[in-house]
Amino acid sequence: MAVTTEQIADAMYEMVKEVQGKKKLKAMDLTHAMIDRYGAEGCDKKMCKAAIRDLIDNDRCVYTYFGGSYIELPHEEGAASGG
Amino acid sequence: MSETNGKGSATPLLDELEKGDWPSFVTQIKEMAADGNEQCQQLLELLERSYREKIGHWKHGGIVGVHGYGGGVIGRYNDLPEEFPAIAHFHTLRVNMPTGWFYTSEVLRKICDIWDEHGSGLTNMHGSTGDIILLGTTTDELEPTFQALSEADFDLGGSGSDVRTPSACVGPARCEWACYDTLDLCNDLTQTFQDELHRPAFPYKFKFKCSGCPNDCVASIARSDMSIIGTWRDDIRIDQDEVRAYAEGGMNIERDICGNCPTKCMAWDGNELEIDNSNCVKCMHCINAMPKALRPGVDTGATILLGAKAPIVQGAQLSSVLIPFIKLEPPYQEIKDLAERIWDFWGEHGKNRERVGELMQRVGLGNFLEAIEVEPLPEMIAAPRDNPYVFYEEYYEEEDEEAEEEEPAAVP
Ligand code: SF4
Ligand code: SF4
Numbered sequence: 001m002a003v004t005t006e007q008i009a010d011a012m013y014e015m016v017k018e019v020q021g022k023k024k025l026k027a028m029d030l031t032h033a034m035i036d037r038y039g040a041e042g043c044d045k046k047m048c049k050a051a052i053r054d055l056i057d058n059d060r061c062v063y064t065y066f067g068g069s070y071i072e073l074p075h076e077e078g079a080a081s082g083g
Numbered sequence: 084m085s086e087t088n089g090k091g092s093a094t095p096l097l098d099e100l101e102k103g104d105w106p107s108f109v110t111q112i113k114e115m116a117a118d119g120n121e122q123c124q125q126l127l128e129l130l131e132r133s134y135r136e137k138i139g140h141w142k143h144g145g146i147v148g149v150h151g152y153g154g155g156v157i158g159r160y161n162d163l164p165e166e167f168p169a170i171a172h173f174h175t176l177r178v179n180m181p182t183g184w185f186y187t188s189e190v191l192r193k194i195c196d197i198w199d200e201h202g203s204g205l206t207n208m209h210g211s212t213g214d215i216i217l218l219g220t221t222t223d224e225l226e227p228t229f230q231a232l233s234e235a236d237f238d239l240g241g242s243g244s245d246v247r248t249p250s251a252c253v254g255p256a257r258c259e260w261a262c263y264d265t266l267d268l269c270n271d272l273t274q275t276f277q278d279e280l281h282r283p284a285f286p287y288k289f290k291f292k293c294s295g296c297p298n299d300c301v302a303s304i305a306r307s308d309m310s311i312i313g314t315w316r317d318d319i320r321i322d323q324d325e326v327r328a329y330a331e332g333g334m335n336i337e338r339d340i341c342g343n344c345p346t347k348c349m350a351w352d353g354n355e356l357e358i359d360n361s362n363c364v365k366c367m368h369c370i371n372a373m374p375k376a377l378r379p380g381v382d383t384g385a386t387i388l389l390g391a392k393a394p395i396v397q398g399a400q401l402s403s404v405l406i407p408f409i410k411l412e413p414p415y416q417e418i419k420d421l422a423e424r425i426w427d428f429w430g431e432h433g434k435n436r437e438r439v440g441e442l443m444q445r446v447g448l449g450n451f452l453e454a455i456e457v458e459p460l461p462e463m464i465a466a467p468r469d470n471p472y473v474f475y476e477e478y479y480e481e482e483d484e485e486a487e488e489e490e491p492a493a494v495p
Contacts, residue, residue, distance in 0.1 A: 026244065027284035028430045045427075053282060056151055063153030065144040068436050069243035069283030075146070 002042045008034050008051035013060055024070040096134040121169040122203040129167050147174055147222050149229040153283040155239025172222055177240040178215040182270045183253045193235050201228040213250035214240040245283035246276045251293035252300040261295030262313030262383035263411040269293045286433035297367045308439045310388040310402045317380035318360040325376035326356045340369050384410040390440025400440050407462035428454040
């Protein structure tokens with residue numbers, strides 16, 4: 001199934017939103033999930049990379065670091081408040 | 084803090100770190116604290132407290148960063164923000180250093196000015212990755228600092244699960260042993276992999292380090308996932324007159340040069356030095372000892388090794404040979420393609436926080452090489468196997484398997 005970068009970005013965003021606060025996803029988790037969903041013919045790693053960049057550049061998601069780098073929804077930084 | 088309040092030093096434990104011959108970071112922070120830098124004053128107090136309580140008071144990570152980037156900023160917060168408000172946020176910025184660490188004093192002043200304005204003023208030149216480390220600022224100051232650094236032609240380096248800022252020895256800029264242009268390759272890799280450097284997409288970090296010869300001044304064999312170490316494949320160049328001059332000058336060539344050659348491939352008859360180059364392992368010992376007489380050959384390139392890491396879960400690991408010899412000339416496509424094939428396989432099969440070297444061990448070198456399309460070669464073997472049980476698949480026919488199943492187990 002052929003998809004656009006925007007569609008991949010939207011699907012990734014939904015995935016991140018769904019697990020926010022419960023599980024952290026890495027860029028490669030999102031990429032694998034998209035390739036599983038749309039098939040390698042319709043969605044490749046390059047498109048996934050572009051979709052992630054789109055999510056970050058448009059402030060829909062942010063990178064976080066907790067022993068490794070993750071992609072999450074923008075949120076209030078817990079550590080900043082001393083919590 | 085350094086003042087004593089008439090009751091002795093306020094930082095007796097930190098003061099211990101000022102003793103001895105070496106420069107002390109405590110002395111330097113105290114100097115800035117004495118100049119009225121509040122962040123430095125509170126930093127000393129917090130550090131002393133940590134030493135006293137044997138508890139770290141820093142929390143690390145989080146969502147801080149500059150817009151669009153997933154690396155380059157390391158979030159730090161102290162867990163006692165009411166007591167230490169000036170360092171409640173104390174984030175670190177990693178700034179991509181100039182390749183080979185060449186600066187003009189004007190540029191260094193510029194960086195310090197930016198940091199005095201936007202951060203604590205404390206720097207660490209350089210961190211273990213080689214970056215310029217700017218220590219201590221608040222979340223609000225991150226974007227303005229980044230903006231000022233960009234205007235001064237600097238960019239952030241890597242952090243997190245991305246390509247870390249590649250580093251190189253001074254190479255041909257200052258060193259006669261350089262077997263390839265470390266500066267050019269390092270800069271080229273940095274420019275080519277900007278996306279991988281700023282947007283973390285790997286299971287964990289990936290470091291490139293470029294050393295111009297086997298002296299390996301950037302310790303790439305111990306500290307990088309991909310070590311690119313200059314070497315040569317022809318003969319060591321010998322100036323026999325200079326060898327004799329070393330001997331006349333009192334050097335014991337037989338004992339100190341030939342005797343210390345790890346493969347004993349050198350011979351000295353009192354007049355001529357001979358090297359059996361086919362057995363030279365390019366350790367650099369003889370060249371380092373007699374720099375006027377010996378030089379690397381002229382057919383130069385590099386050995387690529389993979390998989391070093393500092394001790395984390397399974398202990399430290401040195402990188403091991405992947406490509407015994409490669410010519411390194413722009414545009415360095417072969418090495419870039421190799422890196423991308425490795426990342427593909429790692430991205431597909433690597434576990435979270437698993438370094439490439441660990442993946443290689445977990446899946447086995449044979450499978451790893453097949454996946455990244457590299458032919459196995461004898462140079463990849465670090466030591467001969469000591470397990471005498473060898474399983475040769477091609478000699479093990481199906482009938483043998485059936486016969487084995489039918490036969491009762493032998494009683495010893
Ligand atoms: S690694 Fe070799 S080429 Fe590079 S600076 Fe050291 S001695 Fe010179
Ligand atoms: S470089 Fe090392 S191995 Fe080669 S000849 Fe010199 S001492 Fe021997």
